[in-house]
Amino acid sequence: MIKNLISLYLLVNLVYSQGAWAWNNRTHPELKWNTIKTENFNIHFHDGIYDIAIDGANIAEKIRPTLMKQVGLDSLRRLDIIFTSEDEIANGFATAANYTVIWVDQNNEAIELIDNKWLEHVLAHELQHLVFFNVTKSWLPFPMNTLYGRAPLWFIEGLAEYYTEKWRPYRFDISHKYHVLKNSVHKIKDPHNDGFSKVLYFTDRFGDETLIEILNHRDTLKLLSFSKAFNKHTGITVKQFEEDWRRQMNTYFFGLRSQKEAYNDIGKVYSLPMRYVYGFDWFKGDTTKIIMVGRKNDKQQDLSLILAVRDTSKEKEIYKKTLEKKKNIKPKKIRPIWNLEELDYGGIGKDVKASPDGNNIVYSKYGYSKNQSLTWDIHLIELESKDKKRLTHSKRANNACWSPDSRKIAFVSHKNSTSNLFSLSIEDNISIESITNYSGDVQIVTPAWSPDGGKIAYGLSKENGNMDIVVFDLDRKESIRITTDKQADYRPVWHPKGDKITYTSHKDMTPNFHTVNINTKQSSQNTNIGDAVWTVGWNYDNSAITGLTLGDVDSARIVNIDPNRVANVNDVMLNPHYSSWRDKRPDYPIPNLDSIPDIIDTLESEDYSFEKNIKHLGTVILPDVTGLFYNGAYGDVTGRHIFSSFVFSDWEKVYGGFGYLNATGKPIGGFWGFNYYKDIFFEERIYNQNNDYLIEFYNGLELFGY
Incomplete structure (x- = not known):
């Protein structure tokens, strides 16, 4: 019996994972196949x-x-x-x-x-x-x-x-x-x-x-x-x-x-005020705030959008008490005290951006949109009021960035494998304007607006699949490719003068910092880390590029790197064995x-016919001297019509049933089906104080819908 139940459990799970609908439990009846x-x-x-x-x-x-x-x-x-x-x-x-x-x-x-x-x-x-x-x-x-x-x-x-x-x-x-x-x-x-x-x-x-x-x-x-x-x-x-x-x-x-170089070789290393961080951004001119995307603990399954605010008054109070206690002996530096506030949670994108004026946060979030499809869209939070606003709807939009005046955002939206850049006014988020006009199999990632507002840099992957940094001139409506490495180049960070860009490159199989002059296209490697380091943004307080490191220790580490630094690059020598x-x-x-x-x-295409595309999904049959167990399932290749049957026998009587699941969303807009049972589903009914019971079988046809 135990073997039978295990086999039944395995096959039922197999059957109900055969269609694309199983990932979000939506049938999409609006689609014609x-x-x-x-x-x-x-x-x-x-x-x-x-x-x-x-x-x-x-x-x-x-x-x-x-x-x-x-x-x-x-x-x-x-x-x-x-x-x-x-x-x-x-x-x-x-x-x-x-x-x-x-x-x-x-x-x-x-x-x-x-x-x-x-x-x-x-x-x-x-x-x-x-x-x-x-x-x-x-x-x-x-x-x-x-x-x-x-x-x-x-x-x-x-x-x-x-x-x-x-x-x-x-x-x-x-x-x-x-x-x-x-x-x-x-x-x-x-x-x-x-x-x-x-x-x-x-x-x-x-x-x-x-x-x-x-x-x-x-x-x-x-x-x-x-x-x-x-x-x-x-x-x-x-x-x-x-x-x-x-x-x-x-x-x-x-x-x-x-x-390879160590993190301490390339710059000053700090720890963020949260252990599991996958993306963050500084607030320009305000070192007491950080916006982060991550997990609050290792048990959290989704991601949180966290605003960290440094409590400098409490730090000063602790410093003063320590100074008094040690009788004017200068104490060691007080560890920063951060207050963490969760602004949002769920499927949060890792590329979160704080507006240059420090008033708003823009980020992407994964959720249900038109026809209950799961897609990414752009969201905004006004920090003072904590009001949330969804800026795009069903646009498959992500990778948002701010204009220097904090009045607009640029973001990536894609359809049928073609991505383009769009802009949106924060004051009037109704009209979305197209920036680029790519066609074909093109992808865009991690855009960044130039300090003067006239250009946008981003990672671009065209038909050959190679991703390079491209600078798009908003006035001329022209793009210039400024990197040519065979590995991915992305996450551009503009220097304040607008003449250089530091970016992340996967050259030599490891994310490292590289800097390119956008006028001469000459590039240099800034870091040669053996682990990984990703560009995040310009740190105005230190005139440095901030990077996020590999999260392999008990804190999320960042490192500030001199943008003029030249990496120590040597040939790696390893035993071929x-x-x-x-x-x-x-x-x-x-x-x-x-x-x-x-x-x-x-x-020439023809209408999809589920009757012509029925497949055998699986069969479990276990005969032995005590009886027989059989469980089988068939379904069409889209997983929208599933038939199953199951039989138990002790070689004297036969118990079992069969069922059908319809996942087309028609005609009731959800799932429906039926099951027929014979002597397999029952309930114990107690009829006296001694807990004696009778067994009541539920036989016949069951209709269901949800």
Whole structure:
């Protein structure tokens, strides 16, 4: 019985996580779904994103042969891809039912991708998962084959990262640095992170061919047991491999760090008045205030917008009492006393900005908008009254910055993978004016208004995926690209004279400060930190650039850096035995897709039919001498029609039922369905003082809606 209940629990959770609606519990009945078909794929999408669907179809057909070759797969069935922009969710997922759901139209993820675009990046990753499901399938149905094989999540995600992506600062390198310093690299929670480095280390040590041997191994039952296959083809256990990997990561990252500058080398280090800080801003001319985005403690799940105000009067009082107590012996410096006030909480964006006049705060917040879609929008708080105002509605807007006169903000808004800059008057937030007019697959991040108000600098990622600093002249309506590094350049900070910009660059795989002269375009590196440091803003009290450091200690540290400083840059020398894993590439890498002509220009779409796209989601069947348990589920690829059935039998009687869930939002605007039960749901009814009871069964048809 316990096994049956566990299996039922696993499958029910599996079934109810198959649709895009499961992420926000909204059905979006306003969307009309369509289908286009290529040689090897069915592409399903809703109205408004046809061009993205065509781009995705070309990408899928181009990378399919390489994905198969990487794992030694000779044939691959027709696959289904679902594209949606109903919510602003930077994710995708693949299922063993041979379909993947992908959220398109992203902006800020461009910082992470180096020379790639979101659609190609996420589609290749999720299709590799589908290839994995096919190369590891057996006669045992899903999820029973998965429960038997027990391949760890790090292996599944690491394969997709290794075969389709490049090692890069965000998500991978920075995460490892943090956990190595915390002595917790073996406790990385996201299997994408440690999975990538583990598979890199594995293939560098054992080769790609060993990966293929493990994936195609079958035991005497013709099933894949991951631990047995791993041991057979490597000669070591998974546990021993993970310990070897842990030592390798610690050796590499500590060795790298020892040859880089320390925070104390590059400037004066301070601690912010809150432990977990992910973004902050100074108030110009007022050192007694800081606005921060972070968590108040390690148990907090969302983020808080915190105003910190320094209590200088209390500091003076303590200083005076200490001075009197020590009889005029000058005491040590009194530690700053801060009062923290939570102004807002929830899905708060990390790029918060205080207006130059110190009266307002502008930030982005994640929440429900038109048609209950989850999107980012710009919000404002008036500090004196603490009044809150939502400045944009359903704009997918973020990355706001202030004009020097505090009367306007500029922000980024995007639609169908095209981002542009817009401005909005704080006094009249009705009219939104367009600043830029980009088209195509373009993303903009971290804009900053120049001190004279005539220009805006920002990070720009165009079709090639490379993000550089661009300066846009508001009068001429022209932009000038002022950095050219292959890694991401973003977070520009203007110098007061307006002739230079200090920015964050991922050059050499680590966020560091660089400064560029916007007239000559000559740049210099200001820091060569081994951990990470990000530009935040100009500190007028110290004529320095303030940076936020890696949060690996018991306080959130910031550092003030001389903008004229020149970093001490030397070649890093490491024993290849400990460093070669970082340069490992697949034997069959994903080709440069731009070099392969598109085979699809246009395709005729047809109305989506759920009846034609029903897939087997999973089956659990457990027979033994005492009885039989069966639980099975089917659903369409959008996850909006789900059918399930379950049966118990003691070989004499049969108990069970079946059900249907409709997640289309039609005709009642929410979820509805029905269940039929036979002798499985019951209630104990006590009928006397001795607590004797009778069992009442609830059989028949149940209708529900919510």
